[in-house]
Amino acid sequence: MSLAVNLLLLVFLLVMALAVLKTRHLFAMAMLFGLYSLLVAGLFVVLDAPDVAFTEAAVGTGISTVLMLVTLASTKSGHELVSSEKSRAAPLIICVVMGALLIYGTHDLAELGDASSAPHQEVAARYIEKGQEETGVPNLVTAVLASYRGFDTLGEVTVVLTAGIGVLMLLGNRKKLRVKELANGK
Amino acid sequence: MMDFVLGHINYWLIVAVMMVGLYTLMSRSNLIKKLAGLAIFQTAVILFYVSLGKVTGGTVPIMDEKYTLYSNPLPQVLMLTAIVVGVATTALGFALVIRIKEAYDSVEESEINKMDEQD
Numbered sequence: 001m002s003l004a005v006n007l008l009l010l011v012f013l014l015v016m017a018l019a020v021l022k023t024r025h026l027f028a029m030a031m032l033f034g035l036y037s038l039l040v041a042g043l044f045v046v047l048d049a050p051d052v053a054f055t056e057a058a059v060g061t062g063i064s065t066v067l068m069l070v071t072l073a074s075t076k077s078g079h080e081l082v083s084s085e086k087s088r089a090a091p092l093i094i095c096v097v098m099g100a101l102l103i104y105g106t107h108d109l110a111e112l113g114d115a116s117s118a119p120h121q122e123v124a125a126r127y128i129e130k131g132q133e134e135t136g137v138p139n140l141v142t143a144v145l146a147s148y149r150g151f152d153t154l155g156e157v158t159v160v161l162t163a164g165i166g167v168l169m170l171l172g173n174r175k176k177l178r179v180k181e182l183a184n185g186k
Numbered sequence: 187m188m189d190f191v192l193g194h195i196n197y198w199l200i201v202a203v204m205m206v207g208l209y210t211l212m213s214r215s216n217l218i219k220k221l222a223g224l225a226i227f228q229t230a231v232i233l234f235y236v237s238l239g240k241v242t243g244g245t246v247p248i249m250d251e252k253y254t255l256y257s258n259p260l261p262q263v264l265m266l267t268a269i270v271v272g273v274a275t276t277a278l279g280f281a282l283v284i285r286i287k288e289a290y291d292s293v294e295e296s297e298i299n300k301m302d303e304q305d
Contacts (some may be wrong), residue, residue, distance in 0.1 A: 003192065026216070043233060047257070048241075048246050055234075064276055081296065087215070094212065107194075110220045112196045112240060113240050120258050149263060152267055153246070163277060168222060
């Protein structure tokens with residue numbers, strides 16, 4: 001049953017990704033991208049990952065779509081130009097070959113949900129066995145995120161800070177510059 | 187054979203979504219659309235990792251006396267970090283697009299290349 005829901009959502013996801021690819025109207029593309037992220041959040045719930053689903057729904061569906069809309073508004077772009085057919089042949093070949101190689105690679109993977117597969121041994125098993133006892137948090141995702149792998153989260157915060165500084169440096173000086181240009185123009 | 191297909195079709199569909207994202211990134215000239223393609227590619231990778239952590243019959247990894255079998259929390263934790271970092275990089279990409287628009291008055295890669303060739 002869970003697999004059927006999973007497959008249905010994945011097929012919708014593929015349709016949504018193709019719609020993002022095909023539509024020329026950029027505002028429609030932003031909306032379709034929001035829907036795509038929402039479907040991904042739904043899939044995370046089916047895959048027993050509600051914490052990831054929350055994050056995807058808030059950050060992927062919310063912030064990403066808003067950022068895309070802000071960019072569309074400030075660049076005043078409505079439609080994309082039709083690119084020539086010539087420029088599409090090479091990417092198509094690369095994607096088909098790479099996709100085929102990746103699918104060939106999945107033959108080595110355990111089936112979906114196989115409890116005896118490698119990712120579920122060793123450290124993950126220990127987290128489940130001792131996690132609550134050692135950290136006092138019943139939610140194991142939180143326990144691993146904030147306690148066992150706290151430095152990972154610190155690194156993540158550093159990356160977000162760096163990106164924030166980058167955005168500020170790119171866009172922060174802009175208004176001052178524009179005011180100067182206007183003053184010089186007059 | 188049927189079991190093999192049912193056990194792996196999830197991965198195959200995720201790979202297909204991933205490649206649609208990569209194709210959008212490489213074939214389209216509009217920079218905003220390229221970034222959307224990048225985000226699709228990235229979400230597909232995250233989805234792949236989370237699906238590796240699923241255990242059949244398992245439940246959400248929140249401890250409770252009623253359950254004994256839990257899905258793997260580790261891929262979920264790692265992908266939680268990846269989502270946030272991904273949005274940070276996407277935001278930086280959009281900021282670059284806004285600056286490019288101001289400098290070149292276009293967000294189409296083909297037009298920007300033409301302008302660069304003229305200089």
